Amino acid sequence: MARELVIELDKLIEDELAVRLIVPEYAKDVPKLDHISVIRMGRARGSLWEQLCLGPYAVKERAYCLNICSIAPLISRGAIFIHDICYKERPRYFKSPYARISQIWHKINYQYAWHRADRVYTVSEYSKSRIVKVYGIDPSLVKVVYPGWRYFEAVEPNPKIGERYPVVMEGEFYYSLGSLAPNKNLGWIICAARHNANSLFVVAGGLNAKAYGSLLGKAIPRNVLFVGYVSDGESKYLMQRCKAFILPSEYEGFGIPPLEALSVGAEVVVSNVTCLPEIYEDAVHYINPRDPNVDLDKLLSEPVNSPEAVLAKCDYARMASTVYDDLKTKIGA
Structure with a gap:
């Protein structure tokens, strides 16, 4: 989903809006973009990359951080995509040590989202309803955007x-x-x-x-x-x-x-x-x-x-348009 959304956002970006795609140095299959600059940085793997590389960069640059992959740096401000709260609602699914660690880490990120993010995107009205009910958060914080095909x-x-x-x-x-x-x-x-x-x-x-x-x-x-x-x-x-x-x-x-x-x-x-x-x-x-x-x-x-x-x-172009309108209000375009 992240790749397709970035491609569609690139078609909408206006020249006066400085948007950067931050990826690890080892990232593969990064799309060719015309209006979004690509910055490769950091060799940390997995969720450590967001915390040790992306987060400090966003703070240093005073950047608004759009986190598309369900994990966000805990020290930066911005928006986050959370597809569902399976980690919270279905704990029986996570039995192996790795799965339990992943479950704990995602639940920590959920708390970040409710208290630090100023926008949460999710991919269905069902997911939004569960997020609002289980965590008791303001429904206006959560916006539904359908992926495409x-x-x-x-x-x-x-x-x-x-x-x-x-x-x-x-x-x-x-x-x-x-x-x-x-x-x-x-x-x-x-x-x-x-x-x-x-x-x-x-x-x-x-x-x-x-x-x-x-x-x-x-x-x-x-x-x-x-x-x-x-x-x-x-x-x-x-x-x-x-x-x-x-x-x-x-x-x-x-x-x-x-x-x-x-x-x-x-x-x-x-x-x-x-x-x-x-x-x-x-x-x-x-x-x-x-x-x-x-x-x-x-x-x-x-x-x-x-x-x-x-x-x-179900359309990534529509998803990108919704996200882009929000970005423009957040970063002053």
């Missing part, structure tokens, strides 16, 4: 995934992007595959079937195919060919992959919880993320609306 138009579908797994070129299949993050609810796919035994379920992600099975504590059915990591082009190819793209998440702040799938004409199935009904309205099919006993063929036979309205409201 048009970057996906430039991605070329890559059929090489079919060379590795010819079955995806030969017949119908359901497609999911798998993750072991508990909120992604991969277990639903495994159980649904048992109830739809004549259908193939293709799951892309960084871990193999053995790793998924051991961590899920479930035997993997024969009709579930783990294809490992896929590129954006390969994922687009699978979305174009699949019978439906499935996102069975228990918790989302937005959920971008179904938007990508809709943009290429795929049927989409998502959970009926958190922000997903808000974002996807009547353009998708809904499932209960706690009930995998679903006849997917029957579900897909039910009519849905055109995705045009959903695709129209």
